[in-house]
Every structure is written in C-alpha cells, then in structure tokens.
Amino acid sequence: MAQSAQSSTETDWVSRFADEVIAEAERRAPGKAVVVASGLSPSGPIHLGNLREVMTPHLVADEIRRRGIEVRHVLSWDDYDRYRKVPAGIPGVDPETYGQYIGMPLTSVPAPAGSAYATWAEHFKAAMVEALDELGVEYDPISQTEQYTSGAYREQVLFAMKHRGDIDAVLDQYRTKQKPGGKKPQQKQVDEAELEAAEGSGAAAEDDGSAGESGYFPYKPYCGQCGKDFTKVTSYDDETTEMTYVCTEDGFTETVKLSEFNRGKLVWKVDWPMRWAFEGVIFEPSGVDHSSPGSSFQVGGQIVHIFGGEQPIGPMYAFVGISGMAKMSSSKGGVPTPADALKIMEPQLLRWLYARRKPNQSFKIAFDQEIQRLYDEWDKLEAKVADGSVLPADAAAHTRAVRVASHELPRTPRPLPYRTLASVVDITAGHDEQTLRILADLDPSQPLTSLDEVRPRLDRAENWITTQVPADQRTLVRETPDTELLSSLDAEGRESLRLLVDGLDSHWSLDGLTTLVYGVPKVMAGLEPDAKPTPELKVAQRTFFALLYRLLVTRETGPRLPTLLLAVGADRVRKLLAA
Numbered sequence: 001m002a003q004s005a006q007s008s009t010e011t012d013w014v015s016r017f018a019d020e021v022i023a024e025a026e027r028r029a030p031g032k033a034v035v036v037a038s039g040l041s042p043s044g045p046i047h048l049g050n051l052r053e054v055m056t057p058h059l060v061a062d063e064i065r066r067r068g069i070e071v072r073h074v075l076s077w078d079d080y081d082r083y084r085k086v087p088a089g090i091p092g093v094d095p096e097t098y099g100q101y102i103g104m105p106l107t108s109v110p111a112p113a114g115s116a117y118a119t120w121a122e123h124f125k126a127a128m129v130e131a132l133d134e135l136g137v138e139y140d141p142i143s144q145t146e147q148y149t150s151g152a153y154r155e156q157v158l159f160a161m162k163h164r165g166d167i168d169a170v171l172d173q174y175r176t177k178q179k180p181g182g183k184k185p186q187q188k189q190v191d192e193a194e195l196e197a198a199e200g201s202g203a204a205a206e207d208d209g210s211a212g213e214s215g216y217f218p219y220k221p222y223c224g225q226c227g228k229d230f231t232k233v234t235s236y237d238d239e240t241t242e243m244t245y246v247c248t249e250d251g252f253t254e255t256v257k258l259s260e261f262n263r264g265k266l267v268w269k270v271d272w273p274m275r276w277a278f279e280g281v282i283f284e285p286s287g288v289d290h291s292s293p294g295s296s297f298q299v300g301g302q303i304v305h306i307f308g309g310e311q312p313i314g315p316m317y318a319f320v321g322i323s324g325m326a327k328m329s330s331s332k333g334g335v336p337t338p339a340d341a342l343k344i345m346e347p348q349l350l351r352w353l354y355a356r357r358k359p360n361q362s363f364k365i366a367f368d369q370e371i372q373r374l375y376d377e378w379d380k381l382e383a384k385v386a387d388g389s390v391l392p393a394d395a396a397a398h399t400r401a402v403r404v405a406s407h408e409l410p411r412t413p414r415p416l417p418y419r420t421l422a423s424v425v426d427i428t429a430g431h432d433e434q435t436l437r438i439l440a441d442l443d444p445s446q447p448l449t450s451l452d453e454v455r456p457r458l459d460r461a462e463n464w465i466t467t468q469v470p471a472d473q474r475t476l477v478r479e480t481p482d483t484e485l486l487s488s489l490d491a492e493g494r495e496s497l498r499l500l501v502d503g504l505d506s507h508w509s510l511d512g513l514t515t516l517v518y519g520v521p522k523v524m525a526g527l528e529p530d531a532k533p534t535p536e537l538k539v540a541q542r543t544f545f546a547l548l549y550r551l552l553v554t555r556e557t558g559p560r561l562p563t564l565l566l567a568v569g570a571d572r573v574r575k576l577l578a579a
Helices: 013-028 048-066 095-101 120-134 144-149 154-162 164-172 192-197 268-279 296-306 338-344 347-355 370-387 392-402 418-428 432-442 457-468 483-487 491-503 510-524 535-553 561-568 570-577
Strands: 034-040 071-077 140-143 219-221 231-236 242-247 253-257 264-266 320-323 363-366
Touching: 013 034, 013 048, 013 392, 034 048, 034 268, 048 071, 048 320, 048 338, 048 347, 048 392, 120 338, 140 144, 144 264, 154 164, 154 219, 154 264, 154 268, 164 296, 219 231, 219 242, 264 268, 268 296, 338 347, 338 457, 347 363, 347 370, 347 392, 363 370, 370 392, 370 418, 418 432, 418 457, 418 561, 432 561, 483 535, 491 510, 491 535, 491 570, 510 535, 510 561, 535 561, 535 570, 561 570
Parallel strands: 034 071, 071 140, 320 363
Antiparallel strands: 219 264, 231 242, 242 253
C-alpha cells in the first residue's frame, strides 16, 4: 500500500487523518483495502448533524483514494434497530396509530401515509441516499436487516452468546452501582440537547442487554408473535444453541435453535464492536453521545478485543447547528435535513462547510439571511483560488468541496452573487423573462443570454426566497407613486431624486448604479462623485437610501439598491420617483 507524495493539502485536518489511517491500516492489515465506516439509523428524518457522521469518513476516504490507495467507505444502515418512539411533525404519521409499532424493527414499520416506499426505514433512507449522491459521497451500503436476517452474522452471534460472561464482565465495570451511603458514581455530563442531536446515528441507542434473573445475554430476539423486542432470554445452551425467550408484551414464549434463528440482533453495545471486527474498520468517528464513561464507543473499545478485532481510530465530532434555529433534534420535528439544505445551496457549499472545520469544531448551517454572507465568503475563496492568493488549508478545503477523487461536481457556469440572484427572484416573483432581463443588465459588457448560465445557483436562491424568507420580509414594489411622501419633500429631497433619475440611462449597469446611488449624496454635499465618504456623508447616504426604499418598496430596507433599481426598470423607477 504505497503512499504517494502529498500536495499542499497536507496542512489540512483531512490529510492529517488520512496519514494516520494509512499508517494504522499498514500496521493492522497490510495490503488490504482501508476500511472507514459510518452508521445511520433511519428512525426519522436524518438531519444535518447526522451528516457529519458520513462526511467526516467520506472526506478522509476520498483523500486516501486521491493517493491511489484502495479504500472502502462502509455505511451501515441500522434499519434493524427497534422503533423507539414516534417522531414529532412527520406528515402522514398519526402518533396514536404509529405507537403500536414501538419495539418492532424499522424495516417492519409501515412508511408514512403517501410515501412511495413500503417501510419506515426505506422512506427515510431514500432522502439521504439522494442527498449523498448529489454530494458526491461514494460508499458501500450495508443493511443490518439483511445482515441479521440472512444469517451473515450467525457465527458472531453464537460467539457472543458463548462469551457472554466475558462481555458482561466488561459492561459491569461501567454499570451504575449504588455505593455505600446511597451515592452513585459520578459520570461526565453531556448536554441533553446534544445527545438528542445524535439521533439518527446508529450510536444513539445505549442498550447493553443488562443481566436478568437467568443471567446476562447479549442477544435480543424479536417476538415471533407480536414482532417486537420486549423479550427476555430465559435460557441458552452453548452446545445445542437452544434458546428460550419470553415476550413481556404478550406473554409469548418460544424455544429455538440460535444456529438456525435469524429474527433478532445483538444489543447495541455488543453489535457495534462486533461489526468493527467483522468489517475490519480502521477509522470511524463518533458523536457526542459517546463522551461519557460507559458509552458504546468506549465500552466497545474493550469488547472488540473479545471478537479478535481492534477499535477504530477516529475523532468525536461536534455539534452542527442551524443559523436562527435551536439545537437539532429529530424527535421534535422540523429539523432540516441534507435534502433541505441542498434545495437552497449548491453541493459545493455544503461540502465546504464540513470540510473547512475540524470534526471537533462546531459550526452552523444557514437557512436565514446568513446564507448570503456564506455565499459571499465562498465566492471570495473561489476568487483567491483563481488568482493564486489562497492559503494552503483554504485551498485544500476548496478542492474537497468542488471535487471528489473520481470527478468534479457539476457547477454553475456563471456564478453570479447569491444575494443578487435572491433579490432579483424576490422582486420578479420568479418570472423567467423579467429575471433574464434584469440579470442581462448587470454587466452590459458581458450580457447574460440564458438563465441556464446561472443555474443551479439561481434555482437555489429562488427556493431560499420562497421557502425560508417570511412573507412580511419579501419585496413588493409599489404599483403607484407615494404622492403623499413625494409632496412632503423639501427642495433638497426633490433635487436628490432628480439627480438619480437623470443619471439612470448613463449608469444602467450594476456597477454604474452603485456609483450613482452612492454619488448623489456626495454631489448634494458639493463633493465629487468619487469623493471618499466622511461620517457626515455616510449619514446623508443612509437617509437617501431610506427615502428610495420607502418610495419603491414602502419599507426603509430591502435588496441592495442597485439590484433593486435594475429589477424595477428605468421607466418604472422614473414613475415612482417623479416628485
């Protein structure tokens, strides 16, 4: 497994992890493909916090692939997990009706009403699969339902049952026990909201199969009558693999041969390390739900040795927030998913947000006005890349955003500023002909000839305006002049409007109108149009801008004035500003 020379990307966190993973793979399994892993539970909408579970190993795997080294990114769909609760705010889901399915595998629960898919698991997997494809994420999907029900893990299950005493001894070190005096051992506290933010990863359930009257068993059957996991193993014979269980939900009892039985799974704290050993995982990140003693990642680090494997290396990843929203929890409903984000931003921008921050650094994804600033920042980065002034770490994050090892992601041919596109579709209400007219006027020296040149960015901006901007913040251009306000203006106010109107034709471009609207207050102050602003001049400019907004859109704020003037059109501007 030869490592090729590194480029300037060596300064970024992805390359540093890639170095560690390659070295660890050489130590553990020389000559074999490097295996990195993610796990997602389709228990509800898979949100943008869960995306970090996939993007972190994806970026590392992609860097390894760029170096010509064979790598597998295993994505385990934890679709054989139990249905734990009914998430809030899911269309087509009645909480009372769906409550009857709690305890069943996610692949046995019906999909929400109106879904194109048969099961709950498939319904919520589908949106994520589509988003990952758009993001350029390459992975090997593994359905845990298929793995368990096909008997793929049969040897591992029998092994775990045979060594249940060893597993129980490890788990027992972490179980909360009563100390003399009634005090429980201290455990590191994790923010409850951040624990909820981890929902959607397979690591969310912390079941360890605690011992009952009949001893400890790390296996949980699904009941042969009700299909749920409210079961307890009451006896097991290591030689014959004969297992008896009882369902506490309906009293059903069954005796089966575990060597032939496929309707159940190992409890999570045993299941996860078993898979590390089974797949030979070298790298897998973990969420905040693993930062406390006794969590599945920490305990798994000891249990994996029982299965003859080693714990993966990998960071604990931090919280991903939404600008303008509370912390994410898929159980509370309304949590943005990667599919939601990709409706308002291009894949490159979303990839960049995950690539530029180390996994242990939290960050926010903007669904509010902040998205315009993020796009401005991205466009500045693109300009620096183009002129060669970009810093190495920033260049690396940019490279990881725009392409994967095998190909470059499709991009907007002519990426006009997002805020400009948003303003135009806001004013035109998405009317294509008007939009093209305005955008063609932005730069008369290189007029736009087709909206295809600014897609898909234009479509993302339009989606943002129509789905994320409240109606009372949308821009509505006046139909008729505000005669009352116009008649109340003094001579100075009327003169400033005349200067603007008279200069429209000779300044009719984005740059020209920018010079004009900032220049009118300068001329009114007896200065040259290119004079540097003073504090007094800035006040005069703000006053002039507020007047224009009131006359054009009835508010004192709005889209950037040059863009607004282009969108309204010269004739209509003259009509509305005629004092």
